[in-house]
Amino acid sequence: MTEREDIRSFLPLPASVLHILVALADGEKHGYAIMRDVAAVSDGAVKMGSGTLYGSIKRMLEQGLIEETDERPDPGLDDQRRRYYRLTQLGQRVGAAEQHRLASLIGAARIRQLGLDVGGAW
Amino acid sequence: MSPTGLRLYRLVLLAYPAEFRRTYGEPMAQTFGDRLRDGDVTLSRLMLTEAFDAARAAPLMRWESRMNRTIIIVAAATVAVAASIAAGPMALILIAPIALAAALWWTRQNQPVASASASRRWMVWLAAGLAALGTGIGILATAGGELSAAWWTVMAASLLAGIAMTIIGIILGLDHRSHRPSAPTTL
Numbered sequence: 001m002t003e004r005e006d007i008r009s010f011l012p013l014p015a016s017v018l019h020i021l022v023a024l025a026d027g028e029k030h031g032y033a034i035m036r037d038v039a040a041v042s043d044g045a046v047k048m049g050s051g052t053l054y055g056s057i058k059r060m061l062e063q064g065l066i067e068e069t070d071e072r073p074d075p076g077l078d079d080q081r082r083r084y085y086r087l088t089q090l091g092q093r094v095g096a097a098e099q100h101r102l103a104s105l106i107g108a109a110r111i112r113q114l115g116l117d118v119g120g121a122w
Numbered sequence: 123m124s125p126t127g128l129r130l131y132r133l134v135l136l137a138y139p140a141e142f143r144r145t146y147g148e149p150m151a152q153t154f155g156d157r158l159r160d161g162d163v164t165l166s167r168l169m170l171t172e173a174f175d176a177a178r179a180a181p182l183m184r185w186e187s188r189m190n191r192t193i194i195i196v197a198a199a200t201v202a203v204a205a206s207i208a209a210g211p212m213a214l215i216l217i218a219p220i221a222l223a224a225a226l227w228w229t230r231q232n233q234p235v236a237s238a239s240a241s242r243r244w245m246v247w248l249a250a251g252l253a254a255l256g257t258g259i260g261i262l263a264t265a266g267g268e269l270s271a272a273w274w275t276v277m278a279a280s281l282l283a284g285i286a287m288t289i290i291g292i293i294l295g296l297d298h299r300s301h302r303p304s305a306p307t308t309l
Contacts, residue, residue, distance in 0.1 A: 052175055
């Protein structure tokens with residue numbers, strides 16, 4: 001299997017996985033920081049529970065999309081028991097591939113003027 | 123965070139498989155505490171949200187965990203049967219107990235807290251194995267070489283069962299020793 005096919009085998013990503021990839025795109029975060037980021041980016045529309053979050057984290061660790069890191073943004077201020085996660089190279093590539101897939105889909109929706117019959121309002 | 127809130131949340135965590143709780147129980151409890159400390163949500167509302175999330179996520183995790191266990195047991199049985207076909211039925215006497223011990227060990231790994239009965243299980247296997255071996259040897263010693271077909275069958279079955287159960291007892295006993303003293307899981 002080529003690398004491209006390998007990356008495509010992850011797509012389409014479950015919503016929770018995509019949200020976590022986006023949350024970790026600007027650096028390592030612990031579970032609660034990911035949860036807050038997901039809520040902020042989605043304007044409060046997505047509120048991830050702990051089970052969904054850590055269940056997704058477990059699967060993403062197994063798949064090699066993310067990894068645990070010992071680095072702390074500020075070791076003096078932070079609880080040492082916290083677990084921090086960051087994207088792996090595979091995670092970044094899979095995130096980029098999903099972004100490309102969604103962009104193509106949105107492009108097709110625009111070209112076909114999806115929703116314009118109802119005034120584009122929702 | 124109030125100790126009551128945390129205690130209640132640890133009850134919700136029981137919905138998740140033990141192996142998942144062992145790894146993620148503490149970070150989840152910490153996240154729960156962080157959310158309460160932030161004050162955006164009340165304890166009752168957060169408990170409700172988390173209970174709903176557990177009801178949605180935990181059954182799938184439990185099913186996956188059970189499937190993994192089933193796959194391992196089926197793989198162990200396949201190895202035992204394949205070995206007996208390749209090396210003759212006698213190989214099954216050695217390989218089947220090892221495969222069974224591996225399956226029992228796997229089951230024990232997935233228990234949230236090692237129960238007293240589980241920790242003593244190796245002794246039961248060992249004692250039963252030694253008793254069966256003793257029975258077989260006893261029959262052989264008493265009758266000498268003059269065994270009827272029925273007694274020969276009983277003697278052979280006792281010795282074979284004795285060997286198998288003793289191997290299981292030894293493997294589980296070694297595993298028990300290597301995990302002692304294991305810190306009890308609080309979740």
